[in-house]
Amino acid sequence: MRSARCSAPEQATFDWHAPGLLAGVDEAGRGPLAGPVVAAAVILDDARPIEGLADSKTLGAARRERLYDQIRAQALCCSIAQASVEEIDRLNILQATMLAMQRAVEGLRLRPGRVLVDGNRLPVLRLPAEAIVRGDARVAAIAAASILAKVTRDRWCAELHERHPEYGFATHKGYGTAAHLQALALHGACPQHRRSFAPVARALAASPTPTAA
Incomplete structure (x- = not known):
């Protein structure tokens, strides 16, 4: 898959409708x-x-x-x-x-x-x-x-959730709920956690050994 950066222009409104689907x-x-x-x-x-x-x-x-x-x-x-x-x-x-x-x-x-x-x-x-x-x-x-x-x-x-039930992904869908943050503090991060997000980075700093895949 390509990983080139995508620009993000501001919203533009059309005064016309392009033909087709x-x-x-x-x-x-x-x-x-x-x-x-x-x-x-x-x-x-x-x-x-x-x-x-x-x-x-x-x-x-x-x-x-x-x-x-x-x-x-x-x-x-x-x-x-x-x-x-x-x-x-x-x-x-x-x-x-x-x-x-x-x-x-x-x-x-x-x-x-x-x-x-x-x-x-x-x-x-x-x-x-x-x-x-x-x-x-x-x-x-x-x-x-x-x-x-x-x-x-x-x-x-x-x-x-089947692989890592300790985090409760089936319930919170990965959002930073209190239960999810508590699980991060207790278990550290799993391989599917986003390391660039601050709560995950803090959990890794406190518990440098991540949960195995």
Whole structure:
């Protein structure tokens, strides 16, 4: 995978609509202390609308899972990508997020005419693109991307929990909750913790021997 830095231009608004398909892009996992950041890109099929699409954070886990399967079955195409813990630590979380989004768009089997990205920054793309603040609540394709990214990362956390149950990843999904910080203080960091994040760095300084993979 490429690891070149991605610039992050300010939001730009189009006065026109590029012809062709529209792709929505969103991410999950910028804030947690562990694991990759995941991005998804989705081109929905206007002939097969999906009811109930919304910002993934407003949906319950069971509803997200059902919509995940429906999006994968009914969208014209979708792509899920990530930037690894190593890339996050090397590039910083913003640049790694842009990289994951770039990979998600490049992974689409159909070429969109334009790309709408949740937030106020854009990854480097060879396509017309626009950043949409609160886009996951305003644009169906972005909402669909947010669901794919969130479910994918939550499943990754469940798998990591099986390997390292002492941290409670299945519950807090890697975020810096009191329980997670307590586990870090007690057990040190595991290989999937982001060393560049301050709570992890402090835990490593206090307990230099990390938990084995």
